[in-house]
Amino acid sequence: MKRHTGQDQSITRNWKPATQAVRGGTARSEWGETSEAIFLTSGYAYDCAADAADRFAGEQVGMTYSRLQNPTVEMLEQRIALLEGAEACRSMATGMAAMTAALLCQLEQGDHLVQGRAAFGSCRWLTDSLLPKFGIETTVIDARDPQQFQDAIRPNTKLFFFETPANPTMDVVDLEAVCGIARAHGIKTVVDNAFATPALQRPMDYGADIVAYSATKMMDGQGRVLAGAVTGTEDFINNTLLPFTRNTGPTLSAFNAWVVLKGLETLDLRIRRQSENALKVGRFLEGRVPRILHPGLPSHPQHNLAMRQMEATGPIFAFEVEGGRAQAHGLLDGLGLIDISNNIGDSRSLMTHPSSTTHSGVAEEKRLEMGVTEGMLRLNVGLEDPDDVIADLDQALAGVGL
Numbered sequence: 001m002k003r004h005t006g007q008d009q010s011i012t013r014n015w016k017p018a019t020q021a022v023r024g025g026t027a028r029s030e031w032g033e034t035s036e037a038i039f040l041t042s043g044y045a046y047d048c049a050a051d052a053a054d055r056f057a058g059e060q061v062g063m064t065y066s067r068l069q070n071p072t073v074e075m076l077e078q079r080i081a082l083l084e085g086a087e088a089c090r091s092m093a094t095g096m097a098a099m100t101a102a103l104l105c106q107l108e109q110g111d112h113l114v115q116g117r118a119a120f121g122s123c124r125w126l127t128d129s130l131l132p133k134f135g136i137e138t139t140v141i142d143a144r145d146p147q148q149f150q151d152a153i154r155p156n157t158k159l160f161f162f163e164t165p166a167n168p169t170m171d172v173v174d175l176e177a178v179c180g181i182a183r184a185h186g187i188k189t190v191v192d193n194a195f196a197t198p199a200l201q202r203p204m205d206y207g208a209d210i211v212a213y214s215a216t217k218m219m220d221g222q223g224r225v226l227a228g229a230v231t232g233t234e235d236f237i238n239n240t241l242l243p244f245t246r247n248t249g250p251t252l253s254a255f256n257a258w259v260v261l262k263g264l265e266t267l268d269l270r271i272r273r274q275s276e277n278a279l280k281v282g283r284f285l286e287g288r289v290p291r292i293l294h295p296g297l298p299s300h301p302q303h304n305l306a307m308r309q310m311e312a313t314g315p316i317f318a319f320e321v322e323g324g325r326a327q328a329h330g331l332l333d334g335l336g337l338i339d340i341s342n343n344i345g346d347s348r349s350l351m352t353h354p355s356s357t358t359h360s361g362v363a364e365e366k367r368l369e370m371g372v373t374e375g376m377l378r379l380n381v382g383l384e385d386p387d388d389v390i391a392d393l394d395q396a397l398a399g400v401g402l
């Protein structure tokens, strides 16, 4: 019966990541289906009133309501936790729901956090606009320099919050150094690992406390659904995060959880191939454009650090043209194969102009402080043949005189 109802964690924890990506967390129903089932149900029925009471009291194992638990969603959460090497995971409706919950569940009035300057636009909005309303202050630093984290610490500093590689400037953060500083001061680290995923980088191996995701990106990987996840210790997930999410409701739908489960089965294959393709495309662009920000290329100032803490550098990088917004938009408009799209992590090649799209909500001086210039373009290299992607860029660059 065990094979049908769930997995023995003492066995699954020892599986290699490739096995966990395909089988981790699978719980079969009485029908013994091979692929995970989608449980599209909002509620659960009880055999008797006493069972309902016991389940609400936490004295009987079982589910009560899909804002709180759902079998398909739980399968995804277990799979992500196994891949991350984390004790526990809670999935969310979107990446931003994950970031918001990961911060708000543990911060209170009077707290202080330190954030890397290069960050997803909405992550900057959280700390610039939302948290101050609740009396929570943020110091924004250049996260490439661990000393800046150290120098920003105050007696009330509760969290370090950063992404690596960061969106869209591809800043790389030294995970071991920064998590070490945090640990030494009793500060918790929240790492947004959307660009790398556990397939390429496991921040907890370097001492990170909480790793959060937009699963919309590489985990789904095919541009279909929005999803997010927060991973951490069982104590953090159950006693700090869950009271917040159970009552505020950023719950992932069972259907979207199922799509991400299917995405995870091919995550490793996709991200490695896309990383290879992105390197080929990066090598083509190097020399052709004035500046390229690609952690996989030796020209990136933090190339060695990236190679040390990542298995490969992923599908995303940025580059700059000298002619500002006009030339950047001209280049986008000349593309034939690559889509103009602000999504990333898709199996299709996509390109965007961050300063007029993803980062347009960030005030101009903050944008420039982050390194998001008017001539910057961000490219997500997909699973197409890289020679076709290069040919498309070649003709679009020629079209704007490059």
Ligand SMILES: *Cc1c(COP(=O)(O)O)cnc(C)c1O
Binding pocket: 094, 095, 096, 097, 099, 120, 123, 163, 167, 192, 194, 195, 213, 214, 215, 216, 217, 226, 227, 228, 344
């Ligand atoms: C996309 C993204 C987010 C937000 O995720 P959504 O799923 O769009 O809400 C957060 N952080 C990073 C680094 C991202 O790329």
